[in-house]
Amino acid sequence: DKAGHKHFMAKEIAEQPGVIAQALGHYISSDGQIILPKPDIDFTAIDRLTMVACGTAYYACLTAKYWFEQIARIPVEVDVASEFRYREPPIPARSAALFVSQSGETADTLAALRYCAGKSDTILSVINVPESSIARESDLVLPIHAGVEVGVASTKAFTCQLTVLLLLALRAAQDRGEVDAKTLARHLSDLRDLPNIVSTALGANAEMHQAAIKLSEARDVLFLGRGLMYPLALEGALKLKEISYIHAEAYAAGELKHGPIALIDKHVPVVVMAPRDALFEKTVSNMQEVMARKGRVILVSDATGIEEFGQEAFATIEMPQISSVLTPILYAIPAQLLAYHTAVAKGTDVDQPRNLAKSVTVE
Numbered sequence: 001d002k003a004g005h006k007h008f009m010a011k012e013i014a015e016q017p018g019v020i021a022q023a024l025g026h027y028i029s030s031d032g033q034i035i036l037p038k039p040d041i042d043f044t045a046i047d048r049l050t051m052v053a054c055g056t057a058y059y060a061c062l063t064a065k066y067w068f069e070q071i072a073r074i075p076v077e078v079d080v081a082s083e084f085r086y087r088e089p090p091i092p093a094r095s096a097a098l099f100v101s102q103s104g105e106t107a108d109t110l111a112a113l114r115y116c117a118g119k120s121d122t123i124l125s126v127i128n129v130p131e132s133s134i135a136r137e138s139d140l141v142l143p144i145h146a147g148v149e150v151g152v153a154s155t156k157a158f159t160c161q162l163t164v165l166l167l168l169a170l171r172a173a174q175d176r177g178e179v180d181a182k183t184l185a186r187h188l189s190d191l192r193d194l195p196n197i198v199s200t201a202l203g204a205n206a207e208m209h210q211a212a213i214k215l216s217e218a219r220d221v222l223f224l225g226r227g228l229m230y231p232l233a234l235e236g237a238l239k240l241k242e243i244s245y246i247h248a249e250a251y252a253a254g255e256l257k258h259g260p261i262a263l264i265d266k267h268v269p270v271v272v273m274a275p276r277d278a279l280f281e282k283t284v285s286n287m288q289e290v291m292a293r294k295g296r297v298i299l300v301s302d303a304t305g306i307e308e309f310g311q312e313a314f315a316t317i318e319m320p321q322i323s324s325v326l327t328p329i330l331y332a333i334p335a336q337l338l339a340y341h342t343a344v345a346k347g348t349d350v351d352q353p354r355n356l357a358k359s360v361t362v363e
């Protein structure tokens with residue numbers, strides 16, 4: 001049932017405020033504590049975290065690396081499951097392995113989990129389907145409570161994965177004494193406001209629709225971001241490729257001058273994900289390099305960022321202000337909607353894109 005939407009993907013994008021709130025409700029107690037399912041985990045016994053997944057779930061892991069390293073000061077290794085499983089990576093003592101999967105049945109992710117079983121101290125999984133193989137074979141299962149996701153392009157599962165991973169990073173920081181009570185309470189209160197802010201972002205639909213018309217005429221699109229916006233740029237490019245069949249690539253903005261800038265001309269739209277945070281000025285300087293070569297920038301930022309540099313851009317998409325820690329969850333909305341509207345403009349099969357399956361249970 002598409003609940004009045006044209007596609008399951010549109011329905012699932014619109015459901016995000018509700019499902020994020022649901023996920024938060026399962027992990028934050030009424031007295032403001034982060035509660036994990038049993039048997040729980042003690043992060044003081046862990047010196048290293050290995051995160052493994054495929055596709056969008058892999059980008060959720062890449063995002064979480066920034067949180068675990070910056071907030072909880074735990075070194076994190078992230079890999080795609082198909083590489084990890086055959087590399088025979090050494091698994092250090094006092095380490096945990098974390099697998100992220102919407103379906104819980106992805107063959108490579110499951111094989112990577114089996115490789116770690118007996119080698120890592122703990123096997124954790126962040127999954128959407130609780131009765132899945134990956135869940136069954138984990139020591140600690142963290143469900144994301146996103147509800148059934150039908151669209152092949154993952155949307156609400158991604159933002160719920162991020163929500164649960166951030167809560168886990170905060171809990172790790174708390175265990176390890178890396179965050180004081182006041183800062184933790186502020187993070188949790190920001191998280192509680194998140195569903196409303198995501199609703200507001202969904203309201204910028206008209207801007208995204210217009211920008212998507214431009215994208216639908218392109219052959220190639222580049223996505224740029226720094227810090228937490230880099231994995232999100234990767235996710236934006238994957239979404240666009242997957243459902244609109246337009247070639248899209250993402251780069252860490254600082255990598256632009258190491259090669260991809262050669263691609264820029266007036267035919268290449270460049271989506272720049274840049275909230276007005278500590279890295280904003282650096283990203284803006286990359287954006288200006290693009291514009292100096294006639295590249296058409298679609299700037300996704302907040303009111304302050306757009307006021308400062310929006311007039312130089314070809315199009316702008318305004319997001320509400322939010323604490324920088326939460327920007328990947330919020331900026332997932334424009335990444336998804338840009339891809340969605342572009343695909344609709346091109347007339348592709350949004351929910352069942354060619355050559356793809358919802359769950360990749362074979363190698």
Ligand code: M6R
Pocket residue numbers: 054055056057100101102103104105106109152153154155239242358359360
């Ligand atoms: O079920 P999983 O989360 O393990 O699936 C992983 C990928 O196959 C999946 O995220 C895929 O990349 C999506 N189609 C992306 O939208």
